[in-house]
Amino acid sequence: MPFRTTAEAVRAWVEGWAASRCAAEPTPHSWGFTIDVGLAKEVARHVLTDADEATVRELAGDTTVTGVPLKTFVPPETLKAWLPPGWVLLDGHAGLMAASLSAVEAPPGLPDGYRLHSWHRAGVTRVVVRAADGAFAARGQIAVTGPTAAVDQVETDAAHQRRGLGRVVMGTLAEAAARQGARTAVLGATVQGRALYEALGWKVVAPMSAAVRSARDGGA
Incomplete structure (x- = not known):
């Protein structure tokens, strides 16, 4: 752990x-x-x-x-x-999960037609993925508090699921937190999100x- x-x-x-x-x-x-x-x-x-x-x-x-x-x-x-x-x-x-940011895989490339936009403000990095028509597809954010960070509000729109967008969001957030000096990260997983996080190397803490x-x- x-x-x-x-x-x-x-x-x-x-x-x-x-x-x-x-x-x-x-x-x-x-x-x-x-x-x-x-x-x-x-x-x-x-x-x-x-x-x-x-x-x-x-x-x-x-x-x-x-x-x-x-x-x-x-x-x-x-x-x-x-x-x-x-x-x-x-x-x-579902559970409190944690991961070492050095062990989290780099974000894969976006599927054709999708665009990623990210910004950082007041210690929080936000990522939004939009479809070719500009519609919302996925999002997530991460807050760095010293050597640790917390992933929050990760979601993928139902119309855009099973296309790897969650992996893109999680990988992008992990890279952003690591650049700010964080070494480990935590998140409160939902039942729907737990499978994705486990596939990315996150472990249930409690x-x-x-x-x-x-x-x-x-x-x-």
Whole structure:
């Protein structure tokens, strides 16, 4: 594993994710971090680096609105068993993954007709791939925070999948981060993205799951 411990990888992901999303500086707690996000659907998030049932129930009990999810690094079935009534799992989380940037393959060439545009601003490099007609095809971004970096918001439009665009985006982001001095990288993988990342040499560091208070239970 590129990181010595899971906690080290989690911290790198928290710092990188906050930088990537222009969120507030993570506030440390004994159980992890709180990040003020400032969006209508996600006002803030709690990231539990060392989750247990007592901590999950305490935080869930103190959270009375729907826009503050709990992010944990335990399997979904474990988190579900710990949740009090009124909380539901968020779908799509697969795991926290990491890779040594020196081991990530260089980006392949784009298929005919596609164009790649990238730019760097405030420590974040963004990559967008557009089709021949100018339509959106794929994207991704990476935030460098010292020797580590966090890949974020990687997606390929359904009409342009299975053409290698994800590999192009990931390779381009890895090269950009390495040029800025980063040696290792992390990302929060979705179920859909995990296969691509594993094919590129990324390894699962820990399972990942999340939950939010249900609006049907009276959350504001």
